[in-house]
Amino acid sequence: xxxxxxxxxxxxxxxxxxxxxxxxxxxxxxxxYLFWYKQxxxxxxxxxxxQEAYKQQNATENRFSVNFQKAAKSFSLKISDSQLGxxxxxxxxYRSPFGNDYKLSFGAGTTVTVRA
Amino acid sequence: GAVVSQHPSWVICKSGTSVKIECxxxxxQATTMFWYRQFPKQSLMLxxxxxxxxxxxxxxxxEKDKFLINHASLTLSTLTVTSAxxxxxxxxxxxxxxxxxxxxxxxxxxxxxVV
Numbered sequence: 001x002x003x004x005x006x007x008x009x010x011x012x013x014x015x016x017x018x019x020x021x022x023x024x025x026x027x028x029x030x031x032x033y034l035f036w037y038k039q040x041x042x043x044x045x046x047x048x049x050x051q052e053a054y055k056q057q058n059a060t061e062n063r064f065s066v067n068f069q070k071a072a073k074s075f076s077l078k079i080s081d082s083q084l085g086x087x088x089x090x091x092x093x094y095r096s097p098f099g100n101d102y103k104l105s106f107g108a109g110t111t112v113t114v115r116a
Numbered sequence: 117g118a119v120v121s122q123h124p125s126w127v128i129c130k131s132g133t134s135v136k137i138e139c140x141x142x143x144x145q146a147t148t149m150f151w152y153r154q155f156p157k158q159s160l161m162l163x164x165x166x167x168x169x170x171x172x173x174x175x176x177x178x179e180k181d182k183f184l185i186n187h188a189s190l191t192l193s194t195l196t197v198t199s200a201x202x203x204x205x206x207x208x209x210x211x212x213x214x215x216x217x218x219x220x221x222x223x224x225x226x227x228x229x230v231v
Binding site: 033035037042043044045046047050089091102103104106107108109111 | 148150154157158159160162165207209211213219220221222224225
């Protein structure tokens, strides 16, 4: 199984500021998918952003953007103009395009706190 | 959209009893559903992959006789925790894939407390 590492258990950011969450992964595959999921206090998992490895362009979704460095196997998430509603646990996830199950491998998560 | 609904959202049961959790894809057919377990402030641990019309595939270390999974239709998978014990208390989450090349959509989770 692929290993996904999130080295920051907790991050704190001032409202309206920017925070970057790190994620690295280990794989021998050349094609795969990467995701960032948000889990707020309600514990509902919400997809934040998705990146296909064959695409060189970094994915963006409004205030959320990624820095995908394929050679370094790094996939960081930047949250710009942080809002109180961004407070949540964020999970980085990897998925292989092969195999019938398409299982997700999750990192340990990073808890983001937003200070008013 | 793609909505996955879990029921119940929370359940308390007595030790030794069994409890069933349902996972439904409301607006799409899901040939594959996944069941996860999550402890507080920890990551999601995949328990099993549920395929419609066939036996579930369990991850290493997960007791298949303890956690019974049934995927009888393209919109419903169930997880039954048999002879529950306090150590089975946890947050259980299901997800479903809409198609071959799409992301997974998650249910809202079920908090199980065994007393």
